[in-house]
Amino acid sequence: MVESSAPTLIALASWRVDDDGELVDRLRAGDESAFVALVAMYQPRMLRLAEATVGSRAVAEEVTQDTWLAVLRGVERFEGRSSLKTWLFHILLNRARSAARREQRAGRPDDAVVEDRFDSSGAWATPPEPWADRVDDRLLAADLAARVQQLLPELPDSQREVLVLRDVEGLSAGDVAGLVGVTDGNQRVLLHRGRARLRQLLAADMGKGSA
């Protein structure tokens, strides 16, 4: 354990995104504890996003290490025109995509198959079995949060990337379109398909009563 990280972790409890600018200034000034604080805040999220892109924890760890090195080398040039998080994710995604190509990961193409919810007359073909009401229970809600994370690898790559950036990380539609390299319209389509697919997978779980 690094000597300075324990107090940093305690300080993180009250950390806000507004403080990113101050951390960047301290990192530029060569303050190691600023680096530790940034790693504590962003490394778990970066690793999750990298793993979603490259499909392997070991490769994802290499990708995040490359990313931090690029951050250290590039922090002088960071102008704060995007949020720090968006900047970090931009560097990370470029490296994760290169790594995925290098590993010749086939990936899951966006198959554009949307479940057949409606028949030709526009009526429900297979109406949804009701389960949303059961999620009021707090324990079940926590289980669902863990479960959706396990189900994410089932989605096509582009849907998963958009879903993680929008609904998990909470980035804006405009930022996500830029990061993923699609138009705003495509970003919405991918988001919609990803959500619909994930709901379908959750519904299958809930039907078994095991979610």
Place this chain on the structure above:
Amino acid sequence: MSDYLDDRLAPRDRERLEDHFAACAHCSEYLAQLRVTIDALGHAEPDSLSDEAMDELVALYRRWRDDT
């Protein structure tokens, strides 16, 4: 429905959809399930950082600092 949940529909489309939800149990259940799904995504916590992983990254920082 995704656009509805993100509040990206024109007021008239929004109203029409809400009228439909009020009359259609299947659609309102589907909407509620989508909401639950999105909410679960928002609460998905990443794996926490191990001490070893932190140590490795601090070592990377120190190598970088000593090289520059």
